[in-house]
Amino acid sequence: TLNMSMSGIRDLSIIATPPARRLSVKTFVRERDTAxxxxxxxxxxxxxxxxxxxxxxxxxxxxxxxxxxxLLPELRIGIGHGQMPERDLEHVMSDFxxxxxxxxxxxxxIETGIDVPNANTIIIERADKFGLAQLHQxxxxxxxxxxxxxxxxxxxxxxxxxxxxxxxxxxxSEAHDLGxxxxxxxxxxxxxxAGELLGEDQSxxxxxxxxxxxxxxxxxxxxxxxxxxxxxxxxSREDHIEVNLRIPALIPEDYLHDVQExxxxxxxxxxTDSENGLRELQVEMIDRxxxxxxxxxxxxRCADLRLRAAELGLNKIEASARGGxxxxxxxxxxxxxxxxxxxxxxxxxYQLDGANALKFKDEIEDSEARLASVEELLDKLTPND
Numbered sequence: 001t002l003n004m005s006m007s008g009i010r011d012l013s014i015i016a017t018p019p020a021r022r023l024s025v026k027t028f029v030r031e032r033d034t035a036x037x038x039x040x041x042x043x044x045x046x047x048x049x050x051x052x053x054x055x056x057x058x059x060x061x062x063x064x065x066x067x068x069x070x071l072l073p074e075l076r077i078g079i080g081h082g083q084m085p086e087r088d089l090e091h092v093m094s095d096f097x098x099x100x101x102x103x104x105x106x107x108x109x110i111e112t113g114i115d116v117p118n119a120n121t122i123i124i125e126r127a128d129k130f131g132l133a134q135l136h137q138x139x140x141x142x143x144x145x146x147x148x149x150x151x152x153x154x155x156x157x158x159x160x161x162x163x164x165x166x167x168x169x170x171x172x173s174e175a176h177d178l179g180x181x182x183x184x185x186x187x188x189x190x191x192x193x194a195g196e197l198l199g200e201d202q203s204x205x206x207x208x209x210x211x212x213x214x215x216x217x218x219x220x221x222x223x224x225x226x227x228x229x230x231x232x233x234x235x236s237r238e239d240h241i242e243v244n245l246r247i248p249a250l251i252p253e254d255y256l257h258d259v260q261e262x263x264x265x266x267x268x269x270x271x272t273d274s275e276n277g278l279r280e281l282q283v284e285m286i287d288r289x290x291x292x293x294x295x296x297x298x299x300x301r302c303a304d305l306r307l308r309a310a311e312l313g314l315n316k317i318e319a320s321a322r323g324g325x326x327x328x329x330x331x332x333x334x335x336x337x338x339x340x341x342x343x344x345x346x347x348x349x350y351q352l353d354g355a356n357a358l359k360f361k362d363e364i365e366d367s368e369a370r371l372a373s374v375e376e377l378l379d380k381l382t383p384n385d
Contacts, residue, residue: 021146025139029127029169032154037123038071040152044121045075045102052122052141053105056129058083064125065105076100081107111137117145127153128165135172136184241309242316245324245374247367249298256289269303278303294367301371308378319370323361325353326377334381342380 030036044051055064058081065077078101080092089109096104097116104110104119111134122142127135135153143149153169155161161169175184224231251262265285272278278300286292292300309317313332318325328334339358343350353359360377364370 023143023146023148025143025149025151027139027151027153027173029153029155029173031157032125034071036152037068037154040121040123040150041068041072041075041103044150048118049121049147050096050099050101050116050119051103052110052119053103054108054110054122054124054138055105056107056126058107061105061107068103068105075103077103077105079105080109082109108134108138110141114141115144116141120145120147120149121152122150123152123154125154126156127169128155128161130168132168132171132184135168139172241306241314242318243302243306243309244317245298245302245305245319245367245370246321247298247370248295249302250295251299252293252295255293255296269299272303273307275304275307278307298367298371301375305371305374305378308382312378312381317374319364319374321365321370322363323359324374325360326358326381328356328358330356333383335383338381338383 041051041053053064053068055061057064061079061081065079069075069077078092078096080089080096082089084092092101092104093114095101096119099118108130120142122138124130124135124138130138139151142151153172155165155169158166171184221231251265253262256262256265265281268281269278272281282292282300285296305317309315312334313329314326314334315329316325316327339352342358343352349361351359351361360373362373364373
């Protein structure tokens, strides 16, 4: 269902506004350590709160409770799991709710329907065995009031964790903001794969190619069907358009020192698919980092040229101090007659270069003049719809 929503087939609405005064749960993924468990429980008890201690093995849950009692003799411990008689379980939960117990050693039976505002620390043993949705639900059992809540995900040594378990734990620790459920759902879909759109299988092709590429290919296929064109997933023209004007077009280090942030912005600029989107990104960068230096302005203008090239059906735009070259794709929107007229109007400046390219000669040393020259040429070739 989420797969269909992400691809635009079904509608999607997100509830991301938390209740007033609600705080996000601080999440820690740690290797199991007795000292850490003792510290976490004592911190919560000493501020008058209660603790969930999740041990999801019914056979050993009573031993886990005894070990805790030996560790902290002053604890009032209750035990709750799904194999208990219904009346006994009801009594245990009632006692915990009314603060007769300050620690509840339990199984995943608390995953849904439990709302104890005074319980604001949860310790989850063998967190690597749980799914991402389960971990998110279990973490949601705490932090249900205005107090700061804590979730401790305890794991065996890192060498014993599977790759998928590491991905799940990384995702749950990073997505700690309120309303992070949607982010986690997309992480989960990328880790496990998603259902096929037109089949019964619960795991489609996302797992093998990655979520981002899958959505990109799906989007191209949908656009092709809407335009009445034949679907060609191998033709990713937007990814292969080359714009090389031999001018400085980059985010300088002295403007933004953080390498990771620069990479994110490069990605956002290259993936923006509209002129309006580029303008909004420029406004955001000015607001966050200050006025744009010339290399960044050049970068945005090159990105705009790439969008125009995709719209016109160009494969390559090259320019240097002495001229440049445009290379046309097979399905270009540029009319052959427009190219012929351009060459006839100024045969010295414009020349055909084979069957699918146009060369132009111009003395354009200055970066600004070079950009303006290419933009002017694209204006001349743009059909008047």
